[in-house]
Amino acid sequence: MLSETAYAKINLALHVRRRRDDGYHELETLFAFVDGGDRLSASPAEADSLVTHGEFASLIEDPFGNIVAKALSGLPHGKGWAVDLEKRLPVAAGLGGGSADAGAVFRMVERAHGLPDDWQARAARLGADVPACVLSTTCVGTGTGTELAPVQSDLAGTPVLLVNPRAAVPTGPVFKAWDGVDRGAMPSGSVREIALGGRNDLEAPAIVLCPAVADVLAALQFTDPFLARMSGSGATCFALYDEEAQRDRAAKKLAEKHPGWWQMTGSLR
Structure with a gap:
């Protein structure tokens, strides 16, 4: 049996430069990954199958047509795989949840069979964040976010708190x-x-559509991080701290004041 973590993606910076003629947007972004996320496992089977469970599994409308199934069907992986997905990350949350799940499938296929030479193009067809999520290391993304340049991170190991207003x-x-x-x-x-x-150019439009994002950012700022920002297109926000004890105090404080909010603690990979 193979198993992988679908590491939560955050955008330490996300600059939107222009809207392209093809309808996509030209971006400059700094991807980073947290050491926790969804969990996937796979074992050989007669045909591909997918079972989902976990806190946010009910929000996946079509488990058999979702990005995990598409990643499987787009990669050589033998006769079939029975995949189990524990959905721990919220959906449509700016954490690359589905893209991270697909990235985990790519890494499992790589370990079992190796990836085809055009794996990055196959990943990009599934979504702009998928190539970065396959790597799950700090990298700069340009173009639509699919042109990647891995970078050495001086923030590796930094304590991080993720908060989503559900x-x-x-x-x-x-x-x-x-x-x-x-x-x-x-x-x-x-x-x-x-x-x-840097900045996140999508914060302002996200707040217009979901004012609770501003509430989360304000609450995080009061916990004395050295950086608090929205990730991706929201609604999840993150805060970075110098010490784990600061992060843990912040998590406890926010859980007491906002028990309905989802949160996850971890460290940057």
Whole structure:
């Protein structure tokens, strides 16, 4: 049996530069990954199958037509796999949940059979975040986010707190609500310098569609992180801390004040 964690993706910075003629957006983003997420396992079977369970499994509308099934069907992996998916990450949350699940499938196939030379193109066809989620290491993404340049991270091991107000925010409407203003390129430097000097251009449109994002960001700022920001198109926000004890105190404080919010603690990979 193979098993993999579908590591939660966060965007330490996300700069939207322009809307392209093909309808997609030109991006500059700094991907990072948390050391926790969904859990997948696979064992040989006569045909492919997928079983989902976990806190957020009920939000997957069509488990047999979802991105995990598509990843399986798009990769050589023998006769068949019986896949078990424990859905721990919220859906439509800015954490690359489905993309991370697909990325975990790619890594399992790589261990069992190796990946085809065009794996990155196959991953990109499933979604813009999927190639980065296959790697699940800190990298700069350009183009639509699929052109990747891995970077050494001086934030590896940094304590992180993820918080979601239990609101699903689909990506399409957030991009559609972006005002089209190019606010400049992502800065250069170390990962920490890019994160601190960067921004998320989707925060403002996401807050218009889901005001609770602003509440989460404000609550995180009061816990004294060195950075608090929305991830992706939301609604999940993250906070980075210098010490685990700070993160754990923040998690406890927010759980007491906002018991309805989802949260996850971890460290950056």
